Amino acid sequence: MAAPFALRDLFVELNDLKRVHSAGRIGSIAERLFAQGWSALTGGADLETVALDITAKALAASRLCDLDAAFLASTGLDQVQIGDILVSGLDAVGGAVDPELKARLADVLQRGEALQPGHLPAFVAALNHQPRAGVTCPGRARILLEPPENHSEHCLMVAVYGVVLSPFYRADPAVVFLAAMSHHFHNAAMPDAGFTGEMLLGDHLAPIMARTTQWALDDLDLPLREIVERARAVLPDDATAEGRAFHAADCIDRVLQIAQHLRAASLTMGTVLDEMELVHAGPVKGFHDRVLRDMRIP
Template sequence: MSGPAAGAAAPVALRELLVELNDLKRVRSAGRPGSVAERLFAQGWSALTGGAAPEAVALEITAKTLAACRLCDLDAAFLEAAGLSDEAVGDVLVTGFDAVTGEVDEALRGRLRERLRTRASLEAGPVPGFVAALAQQPRAGVTCPGKPRILLEPPENHAEHCLMVAVYGVVLSPFYRADPTTVFLAAMAHHFHNAAMPDAGFTGEMLLGDHLGPIMARTAGWALGELDARLRAEVERARAVLPDDATAEGRAFHAADAIDRVLQIAQHLRAASLTMGTVLDEMELVHAGPVKGFHDRVLKDMRIP
């Protein structure tokens, strides 16, 4: 993967992966509250409060997210419960991971794949209160000062957004020559203020005027106050890259943030423009199997679609 010295502001080769990953904010399964992204956000913070090194958490959560891109909730816990051997579980996870990561930086890809093979256990700590609050806090939608808001349902929540930006940030880090752990931690914590502060979007922020900065600092401080001194210091150091793009880590974070914000809206537009040609011909909704011929005849005689 060529770096920023090549002149590009972002690695277009990763576009398709980032688009596909975004759907994990909308993938759900019975018996598992919340989306895949929301649950991985909680897992990440639980591992951090449990004392795991931020680098280990960044690799673990990113590897799980990439494997889930195609496997969804066919994760290690399910595969083990379904009776697969440890080796078979690793094989399935790596196969899912390899299906989508061909353009990921080779060195990073190897480290992430190893996490799926070894599945080193990270001790689970208490889930901070801000995790549930961010999962309950919807994002504002499309806002612009002086204009009515554009609401697209269902909205994503802030936990989903933070998780996706964190994973994007890790995957993008080699391009910007950034430290992926710093980018991951900054992204996981970049909406701390919204655990308490309702999201009125850019419009609301502008209407707050000079009150915005103090309110954001105070509400972010409430979330930081839930962390022990060691973890709080690490998070505060990582959050120092958030204000601008003056550092490699700041550039990786802001690239990830902008990409996720726009892809969230793009998926609504993609769904609205979906055609039956795509569904039936390209995606083969009525897929190959022993009764496909019968299915096709039924649909033809019923004049569906």
């Protein structure tokens, strides 16, 4: 069974949520959604509700960025107006999303029900500050691409991809979401030296990862800790539908993270000016064009 090629463009666009920042808000959109997800879970929200809420917000933000419910409400719009705008963001990118899942995501955005926030576990801040290793291979020097993503951004993106992929793999989206949100628990304490560093740890790798993972799990109260542990049972392999959805999402994110660096490096002014219309249509476009032509820019 071939992976769903139709979702490729959506995943490429979603990946940029790791790099979108706004004044007055700390961290990227992906980083903040990661924190929102864990806050809702510790606040007692239903797991599937959280998975759909965070995924819906991510898809809407792929075009709207931080023109989110909080901002729109601050400008005086009511919930119906806010919901309509957020759903328009979802519709703009969600053409390839499973129709039933898309309808559920749209309903979440339209209703705009706030999830009761709980405390933020210590591992959230730690993963925010733990950079990913870059491209590593045993026996070779690493390739570092700046700026690096952090582990909360990666976990959030894998979680969102996993929910979107779940209908294709006939997986439980809530389990996939939680497995992805927790799959780098060990890196809250363990610096990321990549595959290269892990191989150099040899027989010490497994017990170190188990110990550092447990430290993160200990930040969670029961019964949430046990729910997370059950979800993490799908991580070791692709023997389950949830495992397949998770591992598909994980490898897609790892490669798209590098692809965006290469895409930026190969960007041309033809793309920027002609395709993306950097100097866009408007009452002064003719004047703008003359200025650029006269000054031979670019």
